[in-house]
Amino acid sequence: MSSTLDTVSNIIAETCDIPRETITPESHAIDDLGIDSLDFLDIAFAIDKAFGIKLPLEQWTQEVNDGKATTEQYFILSNLSARIDELVAAKKA
């Protein structure tokens, strides 16, 4: 079974036509991979479907805008994968 990080990386590679080998756990989806907000909707949809969750994009955006969080917390892929794992665990709980 592939890891959350692998699944997310594959989704990004496929959705945004980014070479899979350029995507690393340290990649920042926006700053490093250049994913724009529209492409991120497609990624969010694929992640929501793959993991049976609802990525709280609006909440995250609000937290970043309010200075309560940084984009790195949510958009560096290792961190994004950890957030997904938390959401999956919360759903099962």
Add this chain to the structure above:
Amino acid sequence: MHLEYFQLIDRIAEIDFAERVIRVEATVPVTSTIFEGHFPGHPLMPGVLLIEAMAQTSGWLIIGLLGFQRMPFLAGVKEAKLRQFVTPGTPLSLEAAIEHDGSGYTITRAKIKSEGKSVCDATLTFRVVPFPTADFRAQMVETAKRLKYPAEIPANG
């Protein structure tokens, strides 16, 4: 329909909030300045306007499900198929269903039929945000009334 004003649906026939499905009716006008160019002597309803009609149909479903609290803006069109020519005077039945309700975005599957035959279909993505202004919401409420929105419209935005 009033193509020049982007009024691409005539009546909201039904919204099923439980099934998250909407049915809408529209008739392509017999005359429109758009047909003077598309195409001279061979008037056809432009495919992009059929897609817009599916977007408007989906949009009313999303607005209804969110109690007129938020506004969907078209952000993506996928798998759009235009299956047959649509000529002036053609009656259309439009349907849309929610495929996915995300955080700040919604994906619908929409289709148009005419007299039982498939005309077109597409998967549409919308950004869903608070109404930009109170006037914008008021305008949408007025439009909903014109379209005979078949459910109660919440009073406050």
